[in-house]
Amino acid sequence: MAYPRYKELVDSLAAEIRGGRLPPGTRLPTHRKLAAKEGLALVTATRVYAELEAMGLVSGETGRGTFVREALLSRSLGIDQHAVAAGMVDLSFNYPSLPGQAELLRSALRQLAAAGDLEALLRYQPQGGRSHERVIVGRHLARNGLTVDPEQVAIVDGAQHGLATTVIGLLQPGDVVATDALTYPGIKVLAEAHRLELLPIRAAGLGPDLDELEAMCKRRRVRAVYAMPTLHNPLGWVMSESRRRRLVSIARRHGLILIEDAAYAFLADDPPAPLAALAPETTVYVSALSKSVATGLRFGFVAAPLEWVRKIERAIRATTWSAPGVVTAIACGWLDDGTVARLEAEKRRDAKLRQAIAGEILAGLPSVRNSASYFIWLPLGEEVRADRVAKALMLAGISVSTAEPFSASPHVPHAIRVALGSVELQTLRPALQKLRRVIDDQSF
Secondary structure (H helix, E strand, O other): OOOOOOHHHHHHHHHHOOOOOOOOOOOOHHHHHHHHHHHOOHHHHHHHHHHHHHHOOOOEEEEOEEEOOOOOOOOOOOOHHHHHHOEEEEOOOOOOOOOHHHHHHHHHHHHHHHOOOOOHHHOOOOOOOOOOHHHHHHHHHHHOOOOHHHHHHHOOOOHHHHHHHHHHHHHHOOOOEEEEEEEEHHHHHHHHHOEEEEEEEEEEOOOOOHHHHHHHHHOOOEEEOOOOOOOOOOOEEEHHHHHHHHHHHHHHHHHOOEEEEOHHHHOOOOOOOOOOOOOOOOEEEEEEEOOOOOOOOOOOEEOOOOOHHHHHHHHHHOOOOOHHHHHHHHHHHHHOOOHHHHHHHHHHHHHHHHHHHHHHHOOOOEEEOOOOEEEEEEEEEOOOOHHHHHHHHHHHOOOOOHHHHEEOOOOOOEEEEEEOOOOOOHHHHHHHHHHHHHHHHHHE
């Protein structure tokens, strides 16, 4: 069988890129010019660039063209934690930990070993957790402004599992989900896996552009909105109460499911009421202890209308079968005895300290950040390419996230997200100083 002409061109361009004859940052011909030069149909030229992009060799940028990518960068930069090599300073992920947390775990394991119901933890647990565990989670939610019946709570294996079971339980392939144009990468992974269509909503100040969302709902059959109203990742905003109420009004008018991700909400000082408190009948509230306690403690919780919780429980059965018995016992013990509340307060202080250090070192650079968060968004000038900055930082031993994993739209801004919560304080300052030097060098 003859080898297709376009495949030969894909191989030829790939060899030129890998061999360095087309260096990173090179702007390739437009689709139309490539078609004319190679005697191809325009749709075939488009297919050539699509295959090169799927190989991670080029990136298409709306309004700018197609560019050769930096070869050392992983396509999953910012999503795949294992992309961070040993010895690298990790400013791409947040897994904040405080001194003494390992000893807390040792103590909890000793207490668990002495507990009378230890044998029960070796058996399957009810989907969504045991009744007394749901009560404990309910008390925790009430302290954070959300009062729900314990039967409306389901315990899951972390916030990502909570999002996954919500998608499996409440949405269908082909459903349209509106989300911020810059959003948590995990929802993009779920949308791809479950064949959901994400509609990006541009930002407008401290929140999404709700006029745009309203217009979307009139044009399309939008099924759900994925939102992070309190400590948005990566932009750090806290939506005002008035904007939350308008979002709720839009959801009610158009019959939308609101999926509220509150993974970082514990860091905000006195935020407005959660969406789930304003519209309990149409909101799924998802959170976890990954950031407030430890990422290795795979314990999360979902609060939703009772009929939706039953569907989410079926999704739990289809994914992990039951609540994680041992981890849930430890987590609920810490929720009940005040350990989680203490760690949250300490991490609020820790995040503010790290932001103060970052603000001092990065002063003068354009940034989008919240003084209570564990991350900073650094937009780069038009003359500065994010993949080149990320590569230079990687060569300097620092890992950061580009905008690519966060972008829900074809237009990927040149920006980097800097995570502040995963390194010791004595490591953070020199790492940020090095990052500042790299950005300054790339700006000239």
